[in-house]
Amino acid sequence: MKAIVHENKAGLEGLTYKEVSEPEVKKNQVKVQLKAAGMNRRDIAVTHRHSPDSGPLVLGSDGAGVISEVGEDVSQWKVGDEVVINPGLGWANISEAPPEGFEILGLPDDGTFGEYIVIDQDHVETKPNHLSWIEAGVLPLAALTAYRVLFTRGRVKKGDTVMLPGIGSGVLTFALKFAKAIEARVIVTSRSQEKLEKAKSLGADVAIDTNSDWNEELKDEKVDLLIESVGRATFNKSLKIIRKGGTIVTFGATTEDTVEIDIRHFFYGQFNLLGSTMGSAEELRSMLAFIEQHQIKPEVDRTFQLSEYDYAFNYLKDTKNFGKIGFDLS
Missing domain, CATH: 3.90.180.10 (Medium-chain alcohol dehydrogenases, catalytic domain)
Structure with missing residues (x-):
């Protein structure tokens, strides 16, 4: 699959758009064919935090798409379901602070700036019907x-x-x-x-x-x-x-x-x-219900193709946006 990868050099100079191996589904996991992904300032920070010596990393925390494959013991999802990715890993319930071991998708795990992602079945949620793919793809982390x-x-x-x-x-x-x-x-x-x-x-x-x-x-x-x-x-x-x-x-x-x-x-x-930082899966579900109740949509500033990663990252770095920036993979 094609993906935006960070490797070899620190910072934005380490970004490339290249062919990488499509991830394989394991037990309790689902594979999502991504239709859209969203950028966050965290993506820029990751290019400095990720060690070039630790191997290639697919960036990105936000995304939405269609489940294309389910692993063994997956009971709540089926092929064809439309979902958004929960980028917060290991924080199930509302608490005063994130639990030990909490991580955000896109470091250390591969993220959403590729054509497919494999993720545990409890880290996806149903896509709100009133949102387009781009709107759903840029939603989770910031909202x-x-x-x-x-x-x-x-x-x-x-x-x-x-x-x-x-x-x-x-x-x-x-x-x-x-x-x-x-x-x-x-x-x-x-x-x-x-x-x-x-x-x-x-x-x-x-x-x-x-x-x-x-x-x-x-x-x-x-x-x-x-x-x-x-x-x-x-x-x-x-x-x-x-x-x-x-x-x-x-x-x-x-x-x-x-x-x-x-x-x-x-x-x-x-x-x-x-x-404050991010939020739990419980809060994510409450947020999704809230935006459906009030029919709230993200403010989308611009969209790019994955191949336009260089311009997209510099556009975000220069804080030119009002609202969200997305990658269109549809």
Whole structure:
């Protein structure tokens, strides 16, 4: 089969598009003929984390397709079923943190940037009917991350004000859509006027420049929950804009990941600071039910062929996207 492979060199220079052996199905596994796969910033990080000396690795965490073969003892799936891949390996039930041994598909295991993938039968879920193949393929990792951030960790509720600095990523566009679905108020920031306008078209109530004075721009707002994924560039601005007793949930850092805070300001403000990453299979199923209930679709920015991997990875690296980037394998 054809696949995007990382080998021989660290970083993006180690990427190639080549013929590799089609994976074989074992007991309790299913083979999925992929129709679409989704990109995440993790894919770029993996090109630096994966050791070139450890052999070739098929990248990719997100995907959707049709089951083409089932292994021995597979009872819940059959050939022809349309499924999405659960990229979180080894996290079955909701818990305060991932269990020991939790991994994300695409490192160390081969991922979704190929024509086929073999995966345990309990790591696929039924594809929502209202989604196209591309929409289903880009969905799982980012949507699950946003769902856990908002509902499990942030405990958002109707009427809350949620702030999303640096709108444009897959996770934050899902967070915007999820928050609006439960009638929360949403504030977004970006350095791009185009991204601010797109966010407003999706329902954002307030959209401001990331480099502006947030306290002046939002002096009439009360931020209950802030989703922080930028890092050092915005973290202290985030800490100074949430209401006393408010909550910051952080799931990543696109700028420097080391920050310094005024601890006295923090404890006087009675703030809550929570971490989050991905989510469990139980939360994935809840997220899929939620998007079906509200007929939510991913915001798809662009799609590429697998052979266009070089342009696709650099497009993602330069943060040009608003929403998700996908590979079309149909």
